[in-house]
Amino acid sequence: MSPKNNFSTYAPRPATLVKKEKLSDLVSLFEFEQDNGKALAHKPGQFIMLSIYGIGEAPFSVSSAPEAGNARFELAVRKTGTVTNALHDLKEGTKVGIRGPYGSYFPVQKFMGKDTLFVAGGLGYIPLRSLLRYQLKHRDEYGRIIVLLGTRNPKERIFVDRLAQLKERTDMEIHETVDVPDKNWKGNVGVITTLFPKVEINPQNTFVAMVGPPIMYRFCIGPCMDKGIPSKHIYVSLERRMKCGLGKCGHCQINGLSACVEGPVFKYDDIAPLSEAI
Amino acid sequence: MTAYTVSMEHIPPLLELWAKEYDVHVPVRDVDGFVNFSPWRPSAEIAWDYDVAYNSLKRFFLPPREDLLRFDLAASTAEPVMEAPLQLLFGVHPYDVKAINQLDQLMDQGTADVNYRKRREATVLVALTPEHVSDLAFWSSVGADSVDIGFDMYFTRISPSSFYVEVLSPKGEELLLARGELPRSTLPEREAAKRKKAAIRAKADKNGISFPWKQTPKLMSRHWDSPLWRNKARHCLSCGSCVMVCPTCYCFDVREEADLDLKGGRRFREWDGCMLPSFALVAGDHNFRPEARDRYRHRYFRKGKYIFDKIGELGCVGCGRCVNACTTGIANPMAVFNDLWEADNHES
């Protein structure tokens, strides 16, 4: 195979930061617009590589839903190191570089007509939000929508106002919990698994979309199966160190699979036999 | 395949002619006796009889450090960098051609790596049948004793003063005939080349993995939990030498630096390796392969199974470079595969 043009595999294209909004102490929402005026054309669960020149490049899940003709998209990013700190310091109007969208995604076609159980731990809500918003936009095409959301403590909750709005809706349900409450917290207390007994589901008709910290998968897949959800209905998203996003650099490997190409969204059955997955 | 017979004295003028257009690299023995591919000079003495070149040839396609972008900091814009000098590698052994063929497939799979592709396409590869086999090599046992793609010309010495030269590509033929027509090889010459290849293979067969190499992926699958990983990795210094010298390892890191005037800068990739402790480290200090054992096992699984699952070949061509590079003597894939195989046979 010979590349027909001079388009570099690693060259980002320009996008502009149009809006920034604080979601918690460490997490902010960033709205970008592609300079080429085209929609990102991502699928829920996919990620992009974001470049801040002179600082570096890092992978981030797209948190907004795909929308034809809309050149804007959102990332929600936690401050944790070089690139993420620099991103939080950017002023609106600044140019960045993006590559992608990359990777696998939640099979929205397959979920059609079925119920979806979202299991979100902490920042795992960021990529799941893309799927949730997609389904809400195409509400008629999906069955019940049930969201289980766990956060370490109330201070770390993100999208607080938007979640409050979603809780008002009658066409979906959200069950939220925090591991450690503060004095103002009136909701559930306990790890995310304590939410499972609270929901009634029709297991054969339910698909699961689960994203959270590595440890969460170990504790949440069991309860899903205990409820009778077939393992082939469970989808998870796994994050690894990523440098290329294209299956070349080797950093994101989970046994023989590349989390950037075969993932980040995996069918549970495909990764269950892999010792490095969860 | 068309073949020509080329006399020894014909070669220096050919190299001289090629060097006008290409950066020509040939195997040369240095003062310490190590053979390395070095830029050809009229005075260069080609190490025709070398057993293995100290450094692999991946650096010609995937340099240890390669710029990918030049950026302008004020404007926040970037331009791709794709350098691909015309180069001719003369005297490459079949196992090393095989390693390059593997990189070709892996870099092209899915989204093609254009930086790699361009360098590869700017390269003429001249293969050479080895005269000697390194004591550490085991290439004939892992399917890397012969290649039929990936080179432009293939030299086999059939007498002290002549070579049997197969040409595979139009470019190869054009370059070989650049100083005028050459005699087509005769049937006896072809037979002589065949015998030469068979003789060197017989020598190489003395050292090798003790079972058919296609069984390796299944063997690996049975041994994820083998005590071997911990026992061997106990001695691992996590230095990464074994992956740096390997012709088939291609993992890289991407980093960047600003120029001193802070107006611009570059993003570059750099060789990286799964044996290095920070390879799978992410934010929050979470390491997906925290122990030397995890990383050590990963390297062998990559060689013995993961790469095989992608391209149907072992990710090891048996050159023996890693065996030589490892100061604690644990990096030998042949030894590991054979130990696992034996463990099975003792159990059954």
Ligand SMILES: Cc1cc2nc3c(=O)[nH]c(=O)nc-3n(C[C@H](O)[C@H](O)[C@H](O)COP(=O)(O)OP(=O)(O)OC[C@H]3O[C@@H](n4cnc5c(N)ncnc54)[C@H](O)[C@@H]3O)c2cc1C
């Ligand atoms: C598919 C995917 C989606 C992600 N989505 C989000 C998201 O929506 N929001 C968010 O806040 N974070 C997300 N992350 C994590 C985010 O990529 C890291 O927090 C980020 O790379 C840290 O970079 P840094 O330079 O700020 O940190 P540093 O610690 O300075 O990182 C240095 C380098 O290490 C690597 N690295 C460190 N941590 C990670 C990590 N967790 N994942 C991958 N590479 C890492 C990066 O290559 C980075 O350049 C995602 C990661 C992946 C793999």
Ligand code: SF4
């Ligand atoms: S693993 Fe060792 S023997 Fe095999 S190709 Fe790499 S360096 Fe050569």
Ligand code: SF4
């Ligand atoms: S060369 Fe040897 S000591 Fe160094 S990382 Fe490889 S196996 Fe470990």
Ligand code: FES
């Ligand atoms: S990020 Fe480079 S292989 Fe997946």
